[in-house]
Amino acid sequence: MLGIVAAIVLFIAFLINAADLSTNDVFTSTNVMLIGLALLALHVSGVGGGWATRGRRR
Known part of the structure; x- marks a missing residue:
């Protein structure tokens, strides 16, 4: 899940840089x-790899 979020955030950083958008000091590329x-x-x-599965104990 964190890998997908990282890909989205990096793509947004690329768009900010490629479009040369002027943003405030916090959201620079x-x-x-x-x-x-x-x-x-x-x-x-x-x-964030997901739920850990545990086997059933009998």
């Missing part, structure tokens, strides 16, 4: 890209 890379790093490390 570099800041949005860094947020996307942080989400991607969390995804690769295993955070």
